[in-house]
Amino acid sequence: MDVTDDEALDSVLADRLNQLFTVSRPGGRSWTNDEVAAAIKKLHPSVKVSGAYLSALRNGKRRQPSHELLVELAKFFGVAPGYFVDPDHADRVTQQLAALDELRQAGVRGVALRAAGLPPDSLAVVTAVLDQMRKLQGLPSVDEDHPKP
Template sequence: MARKASEGAKNSELAEKLNKLFDLMRVGSKPPLSNAAAAEAITRETGISISPAYLWQLRSGIKTNPTVAHLRAIAQFFGVTPSYLVDPGIHPEIDAQLNLLQALRDSGVRDLALRASGLTPQAIQSLATMVDHVRELEQLPPVSPTAEEP
């Protein structure tokens, strides 16, 4: 019985990850891909046949035994590592990149980032402090700074 519960948790986690990918990985302000459009594109781009119904079952948490081949094809299509879908748990680096993508979809955030481009590190730190204060005033959770890339 405990095995069934852990399988259900794993599948709902997979459904969550898939739905996040569908929501975030889209062009501009266009709506997310439908299961049919995604299935066609995944099959065309990866050579792995996948049906819209299968995608729906995975995204709904109904499918309890997804194939690794299908998960790899989906990951390849969305540009994430297969481990993001195959391995249980949170992947901080990938989640940080997906959250950044989500933030950059907001035109106001993009505009602010463009305006900050070229400022000194001290000026950017001052802006970050101001934004943190405004987030606090608006009762939003704090945002962890991202690690600098080498």
Template sequence: MAAEESGGACLADRIEQLFRIVRRPNGDPHSNEEVARACREASGESFSATYLWQLRTGRRDNPTKRHLEALARFFEVPVAYFFEDGQSERIAEELALLGALRDAGVREVALRAVTLSPDGLGTISDMIEAIARREREAGTSRSA
């Protein structure tokens, strides 16, 4: 049981994070069946929607190397995402950024910022940090 609580939960969290952030082009989440079907085709092994649900919820924590490779291929992340904490954190940050860029308002600000000088970017960064700090203090941030 201890292995499920530590390693299983970590793997489950990482898989779940991929489902939360990596979406279809229209913004809808991928279904277990859709991902399992793609993984079956990629790995040539049995890979059911139920098995994927078990991995996502931590009820199973022992996928084969080929299963993880198929998941990594589907979500377009390196297989190391599932194992290496440093790599996982970096990839998770990149995925979070991609998720934020799906928001039209964030995307518009990012596209406008591309043309700014380093000084201009610094000023915008300072302003964003000041607003975020004020919202955290007031308890009105997006995550609140």
């Protein structure tokens, strides 16, 4: 089966959207379709978008979103609208996102390396400080017995 230019472009759009959605945000989890749609509608009520529509765009079932929606998606994720249509720009953003992810992971590893070998009472203090920092940042508490993916 041959792939048309339109289908190839739709696949590129879906891939690029998925990449933006799966970039971890503070707190370590990815954005949901509903969260992004709600944020866009809150700032720009005239933009027609829903979590279901974003899902359809991300899996390639829906095609050709409005220019207005692409602009708002770009704003939400902090990229230029050209990310969706310019391969060179998309490649630069992809490299930047990969570097950002590595830095985030390095930060977590750095904390773990510093904690390794500390006695239990010192680890309890470090844990209490981290729990307080999460609270101050508005992040959910960590349940070590039932960790979230």
